Amino acid sequence: MYESLLFEISSPGRTACSLPDLDVPEAELPSEFLRQEAVNLPEISELDLVRHYVRLSQKNYSVDSVFYPLGSCTMKYNPKVNEVAAAMPKFTATHPLQPEETVQGNLQLMYELQEAIKEIAGFADVSLQPAAGAHGEFAGVLIMRAYHLSRGDTQRNNMLIPDSAHGTNPASCAMSGFSVQQIPSDERGNIDLDALRAACNETTVGLMLTNPNTLGLFEENIEEIAKIVHDAGGLIYGDGANLNAMMGVARPGDLGIDVMHFNLHKTFSTPHGGGGPGSGPVGVVEKLRPFQPGPIVAKDGDSYTLKMPEQSIGAVKSFWGNFGVLLRAYTYIRMLGEDGLRLATEDAVLNANYLRVKVGKTCPVKYDRVCMHEFVSMGDIAEGIHTMDIAKRLIDYGFHPPTVYFPLIVHEALMIEPTETESKETLDAFADVLEKIAEEARENPELLHSAPHTTEVSRLDEVVAARKPVLRYKA
Ligand SMILES: *Cc1c(COP(=O)(O)O)cnc(C)c1O
Numbered sequence: 315m316y317e318s319l320l321f322e323i324s325s326p327g328r329t330a331c332s333l334p335d336l337d338v339p340e341a342e343l344p345s346e347f348l349r350q351e352a353v354n355l356p357e358i359s360e361l362d363l364v365r366h367y368v369r370l371s372q373k374n375y376s377v378d379s380v381f382y383p384l385g386s387c388t389m390k391y392n393p394k395v396n397e398v399a400a401a402m403p404k405f406t407a408t409h410p411l412q413p414e415e416t417v418q419g420n421l422q423l424m425y426e427l428q429e430a431i432k433e434i435a436g437f438a439d440v441s442l443q444p445a446a447g448a449h450g451e452f453a454g455v456l457i458m459r460a461y462h463l464s465r466g467d468t469q470r471n472n473m474l475i476p477d478s479a480h481g482t483n484p485a486s487c488a489m490s491g492f493s494v495q496q497i498p499s500d501e502r503g504n505i506d507l508d509a510l511r512a513a514c515n516e517t518t519v520g521l522m523l524t525n526p527n528t529l530g531l532f533e534e535n536i537e538e539i540a541k542i543v544h545d546a547g548g549l550i551y552g553d554g555a556n557l558n559a560m561m562g563v564a565r566p567g568d569l570g571i572d573v574m575h576f577n578l579h580k581t582f583s584t585p586h587g588g589g590g591p592g593s594g595p596v597g598v599v600e601k602l603r604p605f606q607p608g609p610i611v612a613k614d615g616d617s618y619t620l621k622m623p624e625q626s627i628g629a630v631k632s633f634w635g636n637f638g639v640l641l642r643a644y645t646y647i648r649m650l651g652e653d654g655l656r657l658a659t660e661d662a663v664l665n666a667n668y669l670r671v672k673v674g675k676t677c678p679v680k681y682d683r684v685c686m687h688e689f690v691s692m693g694d695i696a697e698g699i700h701t702m703d704i705a706k707r708l709i710d711y712g713f714h715p716p717t718v719y720f721p722l723i724v725h726e727a728l729m730i731e732p733t734e735t736e737s738k739e740t741l742d743a744f745a746d747v748l749e750k751i752a753e754e755a756r757e758n759p760e761l762l763h764s765a766p767h768t769t770e771v772s773r774l775d776e777v778v779a780a781r782k783p784v785l786r787y788k789a
Contacts, residue, residue, distance in 0.1 A: 319787065320356040320358055320362070320363075320366055321356045323356070323358055323362060324356035324357045324358055325357055325358070326357055327357060328357045328358055328359055329357060329358075329359075330358060330359055330360040330362075330363040331360070373770065375714045376585075376587075377389050377390070377391055377392065377585075378391075380712055380713060380714050381713050381714065381732075381736060381740050381743075381744055382713075382714040383669075383713070383714070383716045383730045383731055383732050383733075383744065384714060384715075384716060384717050384731065385528075385530075385688045385690070385716050385717035385720075385729025385730055385731040386480065386528055386555060386556070386688065386717055386720070386729060386731065387580060387586075387587070387717065387731070388555075388558050388577070388580035388581060388687075388731060388733060389587075389714075389731070389733060390558070390580075390583055390658075390662075390733035390734060390735045391583070391733075391735035392583045392584060392585050392642075393583060393645075393646065393649065395645060395649060396583060396584065396641075396642035396645045396646055397642070399641055399642065399644075399645040400638050400641045400642050400645075404419065405419075405420065405637075405641060408420055410633035410634050410637075411633075414617075414618070414619055414620065415617070418617060418618055420634075420637070421611050421618035421619070421620070422618050423640070423641065423644055424442055424611045424618075424634065424637075424640060425611040425612075425613055425618050426644065427442065427640055427643060427644045427647070428440045428441075428442060428595075428610070428611060430644070430647050431576060431595060431597060432597065434557075434561050434562070434565070434647075434655065435554070435557070435561075435565055435566050435567055435574065435576070435597050436565030436566060436567025436568045437566075437567045437574070437597035437598055437599060438567075438598060438599050438600040438602075438603055439597070439598055439603045439606060439610065440595050440596070440597045440598075440610075441453070441595060441596050441598075441606040441607045441608060441610050442593070442595045442610075442611075442634070442635045442640055443595070443596075443607040443608065443609075443629065443630050443631045443634075443635045444575065444593070444594040444595065444596055444607070444630055444631060444635065445591065445592060445593060445594065445631050445635060445636050446577075446579075446592040446593070446594045447482065447553075447554075447555050447575055447577040447580075447592070447594045448482040448485070448486065448594070449575075449594050449630065449631070450554075450575025450576070450577075450594030450595060450596045451482055451483060451486035451522075451551070451553065451575055451594075452486045452489055452490065452630070453575070453594075453596050453607050453627065453630050454486075454551050454573045454574065454575055454596045455473070455486045455487055455489075455490040455492070455519075455522075455551065456490055456605075456607075456627045457573055457596070457598060457602050457605045457606060457607075457627060458519055458520055458549050458551065458572075458573060458602075459490055459491075459492075459519070460605040460625060460627050461549065461601070461602055461605055462519065464604075464605070464625060467547065469516060469517055470516070470517055470518060470519045470547070470548070471491070471492055471493060471517055471519065472492065472493050472494075472495055472517045472518055472519060473487040473492045473493070473494050473495070473518075473519045473520060473521075473522060474494075474495050474497050474510065474513050474514070474518060474520070474521040474522070474543075474548075475487070475494055475495070475496060475497065475521070475522045476496070476497045476498075476499060476505050476522075476523070476524070476527065477496050477497065477498050477499055477721075477722070477723050478499055478503070478524070478527050478528045478529055478721045478722075478723050479522060479524060479527075479528065479553070479721075480524065480528060480553060480555065480720075483522045483524075483553060486522075487519075487522070492519055495513055497509050497510050497513060497521075499527075499529075499723060502531075502534070502681065502683070503527065503529045503531040503680075503681035503683075504527075504531070504533055504534050504535055505523075505533065505535065505539055507535055507538060507539070507542070510539060510542055510543075511542055514542055514543060514545075514546035514548060515546060516546070516547065518543070518546050518547065518548040519548060519549070520543060520548040520549035520550055520551055520572070521539065521543045521548060521549075521550050521551065522551040522553060523536075523539065523550055523551065523552055523553065523571070524552075524553035524555065524556060525552065525556070525560075525566070525569070525571075526556050526559045526560070526685075526686035526687065526688075527556075528556075528690075528720070528721040528729070529680070529681050529685075529689075529690050529721060529723075529724070530556075530559075530666065530685040530686050530687060530688035530689045530690065530729075530731070531681060531683065531685060531686065532559075532686055536569050536570060537569065537570060539570070540569065540570025540571075541570075544570070549572040549573065549602075550570055550571050550572050550573075551571075551572070551573055551574065552566045552571035552572075552573070552574030552575075553574070553575065554566065554574045554575050554576045554577065554581075554597075555575075555577050555580060556686070556687060556688075557576060557577075557580075557581045558580065558581045558658070558659060558662050558687050558733070558734075559659060559662060559663060559686035559687035559688075560659060560686075561581065561655050561656070561658070561659050562652065562653075562655040562656025562657075562658075562659050563656060563659055563660070567597070567599060571599075572598065572599050572601075572602060573596060573597070573598045573599070573602055574596065574597050575594045575595065575596045575597075576594065576595050576596075576597065577592065577593075577594055578592065578593040578594070578595065578639055578640070578642075578643040579591075579592040579593060579639060582642070582643035582646045582647060583642065583643070583646045584639045584642045584643060591636045591638065591639055592636065592639060593635060593636045593639035593640055593643065595635075603623060604623050604624050604625040604626075605623065605625050605626065605627055606623045606626060606627070607626060607627050607628060607629060607630045607631075608620075608621065608622040608623050608626045608628075608629060609621060609622055609629070609634070610622075610623065620634075657734075658734045659687075659734070660734075661734035662687040662732075662733055662734040663685075663686055663687055664734075665732040665733065665734060665736060665741060666685050666686065666687050666688050666689055666730075666731065666732055667684060667685055667689075668738070668741060669689070669730060669732050669741050669744070669745060670682075670685050670689040670730075672741070672742070672745035673689075673691055673730060673744075673745050673748055674689075674691065675749075676695065676745070676748045676749050676751075676752045677691035677692060677693055677695055677704070677728055677748060677752075678691060678692055679691050679692075680692055680724045680725075680727075687731060687733070688729060688730060688731035688732075689729075689730055690721065690724045690727050690728065690729045690730075691727075691728040691729075691730060692724065692725060692726045692727065692728065693705070693718070693726045693727075693728045694725070694726040695752050695755055696752070696755040696756050696759065697759075698759055698763075699755045699759060699762060700726060701718050701719060701726040701727065701728050702718060702719075703755070703759075703762035703763055703765065704728065704748070704751055704755075704762065705718045705728070706762070706765040706766050706772075706773065707751050707754070707761070707762045707765040707766070708747065708748075708751070709765065709766035709768065709769060710765055710766050710767055710768050711747045711750075711751075713744060713747065716728050716729055716730040716731075717729040717730075717731075732744075
């Protein structure tokens with residue numbers, strides 16, 4: 315295929331923009347600001363420029379182009395109406411340093427979003443400050459710390475975390491100065507209650523719990539777990555990344571969770587991946603309210619104002635957090651309403667279970683019971699075949715691979731989350747392709763070992779690629 319490269323097709327004097335004639339006197343630039351040498355930029359036409367960037371965008375994977383069952387990441391469709399709202403000049407032309415009375419609309423939106431999240435999750439208050447899930451975790455763990463210290467409970471320095479947890483959980487603890495104790499899972503994929511009981515004592519900060527957990531399984535003993543931890547004086551942190559399996563049906567605040575983050579970019583549909591931007595508001599029960607990060611929007615009669623909680627852990631993000639993401643999440647929630655949010659959850663769970671049964675015939679599911687919004691299969695389906703081979707071969711068939719090798723407690727894990735926005739036809743096509751790949755694995759395993767065959771580059775060292783990316787297009 316003919317593919318123009320910007321520098322190669324550069325032609326002196328050609329340009330992609332046309333500026334109007336100068337109608338003001340030309341000013342002299344001070345000589346210290348002048349370039350010593352001409353900058354080496356390609357000179358090309360507007361059309362060639364458009365083609366270049368459109369082509370680059372097509373090399374990328376997105377929910378708008380392919381099925382993207384990346385477990386734990388909730389890659390649902392992001393409705394375009396969110397973008398319409400986020401692009402409204404009345405929002406884009408405001409600045410967080412403006413006087414509060416001139417940005418009442420923005421503050422009202424934030425207030426109503428706080429109220430909506432409180433209602434959905436059953437908490438006393440919500441701070442919209444954190445910029446991502448991991449950031450919300452960090453803020454939440456600092457809130458737990460501030461609570462214990464405010465009671466003179468200074469010996470609590472040990473956080474309990476199940477072995478199925480996301481890596482950001484122990485990282486948030488380490489950043490807050492706590493040690494981490496791992497709690498094993500039992501054979502049904504729940505937290506081992508005896509191990510939890512044995513670990514709880516006067517040094518326990520609390521338990522970081524993901525529910526449904528990263529196996530896509532509802533924690534069956536959630537009430538008993540909360541009782542054990544609370545009886546020991548600890549708090550329950552909820553990793554809310556999996557709220558897409560629960561919203562409108564059950565409220566974490568009612569199940570014993572004390573503090574929890576929300577991934578607005580997952581559950582409430584904002585384009586994500588590649589590092590952001592995201593938003594990770596954190597919700598709390600009544601007794602943790604004084605410690606929340608701020609500012610938080612309060613309603614005073616008919617007006618909205620920003621307030622800092624009395625014993626706040628402080629601001630964790632500049633200004634109002636990632637306002638553009640808040641705006642999209644708000645739009646999504648208002649468009650779906652109460653019934654729509656519940657239906658989204660129900661369909662997410664239905665889709666996951668439909669696919670669990672179909673895919674399970676090819677890639678066995680480790681904990682094979684009714685799942686929530688995702689499930690974890692195993693990819694070692696033939697002699698010498700690994701999960702990575704299947705993931706890479708899926709790319710050849712036009713699917714983004716599922717999450718691989720996570721959670722760590724499942725050997726050769728293949729973590730699949732279809733989300734509610736996929737049709738039955740897409741789910742069937744995915745399951746059929748997996749079956750076809752399994753056939754290839756038996757008959758021609760080399761096809762899998764050398765996959766993907768359709769991409770610009772094939773098997774990269776992913777760690778080196780992420781840490782030391784080679785960004786030159788020529789050797
Ligand atoms: C995505 C995720 C996180 C981290 O959220 P980010 O917004 O990516 O920082 C934490 N826990 C679980 C279970 C997740 O899936």
